Amino acid sequence: MPLRPRAPVGWRRLRRLRGGLAGGAVLTLIVAAAALAPWVAPHNPYVGRVIDRLLPPVWMDGGDPRYPLGTDQIGRDVLSRLLYGGRVSLSIAVLAVFVAGTVGLSLGLLAGFYRGRLDWTISAAVDVMLTFPFVLLALATIAVLGPSVRNVVIVLGITGWPIYTRVVRAEVIRLRALEFTVAARAIGLTNARLLLRHIVPNLLNTVIVIASLDIARFIIVEAFLSYLGLGVQPPTPSWGGMLGDFRPFMFDRWWLPTFPGTAIFVTALAVNLVGDGLRDYLDPQSRTSP
Numbered sequence: 001m002p003l004r005p006r007a008p009v010g011w012r013r014l015r016r017l018r019g020g021l022a023g024g025a026v027l028t029l030i031v032a033a034a035a036l037a038p039w040v041a042p043h044n045p046y047v048g049r050v051i052d053r054l055l056p057p058v059w060m061d062g063g064d065p066r067y068p069l070g071t072d073q074i075g076r077d078v079l080s081r082l083l084y085g086g087r088v089s090l091s092i093a094v095l096a097v098f099v100a101g102t103v104g105l106s107l108g109l110l111a112g113f114y115r116g117r118l119d120w121t122i123s124a125a126v127d128v129m130l131t132f133p134f135v136l137l138a139l140a141t142i143a144v145l146g147p148s149v150r151n152v153v154i155v156l157g158i159t160g161w162p163i164y165t166r167v168v169r170a171e172v173i174r175l176r177a178l179e180f181t182v183a184a185r186a187i188g189l190t191n192a193r194l195l196l197r198h199i200v201p202n203l204l205n206t207v208i209v210i211a212s213l214d215i216a217r218f219i220i221v222e223a224f225l226s227y228l229g230l231g232v233q234p235p236t237p238s239w240g241g242m243l244g245d246f247r248p249f250m251f252d253r254w255w256l257p258t259f260p261g262t263a264i265f266v267t268a269l270a271v272n273l274v275g276d277g278l279r280d281y282l283d284p285q286s287r288t289s290p
Contacts, residue, residue, distance in 0.1 A: 037080075163210065222238070
């Protein structure tokens with residue numbers, strides 16, 4: 001009996017990462033819905049009809065087919081605001097990860113490669129940032145700069161870079177002692193070329209995994225800030241802001257806070273699944289496993 005050909009190693013590894021693939025599929029749908037909001041949203045998210053205020057979802061008694069998920073307290077379509085709110089929440093999370101990752105990667109490279117007094121200074125700054133209360137820092141920053149989308153990105157970027165710096169610093173110290181780094185120094189490569197061509201490429205897997213998991217964390221943190229009124233300001237829709245707006249209706253109209261809360265939960269879960277899948281897929285030890 002002829003043996004069945006074995007699937008390529010990469011495909012076998014992908015099949016083992018079912019959670020990551022499922023999360024990627026869900027995240028793709030969420031991102032596509034947010035990106036296409038101007039074309040798929042049934043109504044203007046900023047304009048409402050007071051006569052249609054607080055309508056329930058279409059499948060409940062009193063629902064209106066024009067508003068599949070009902071309307072809010074001033075008659076705006078909840079589905080449209082959810083779609084546009086996804087654009088805001090996802091954009092903030094991605095921009096904040098970019099800021100935190102860029103700053104953290106740069107400082108981690110400098111600290112791990114040059115060591116000495118520079119390493120001590122950067123490590124001390126990391127220790128201070130990790131022990132500083134996030135809420136206090138957010139309140140101080142928003143109080144000085146004012147609540148806005150830009151300032152939420154700044155707050156998240158400021159609080160997010162220490163994790164990247166600590167992880168990258170440890171990896172750079174390990175890479176400096178390996179044979180390929182010693183050989184590159186022996187043939188006369190400059191520090192800049194050594195960092196860019198040999199050390200940074202070996203850090204990308206780690207940074208990508210941290211960034212993917214940070215996106216989920218920043219989505220939740222942005223929702224927390226907007227819920228407190230420190231983040232995205234009305235009438236701009238965001239999932240956290242919608243939760244704050246619907247707080248008075250938590251008991252008598254439970255569906256209003258349920259929709260943005262579910263959007264935050266599902267998106268964060270999908271991003272975490274993708275992050276876990278990336279971590280397993282990019283793990284060098286798993287590449288040789290059967």
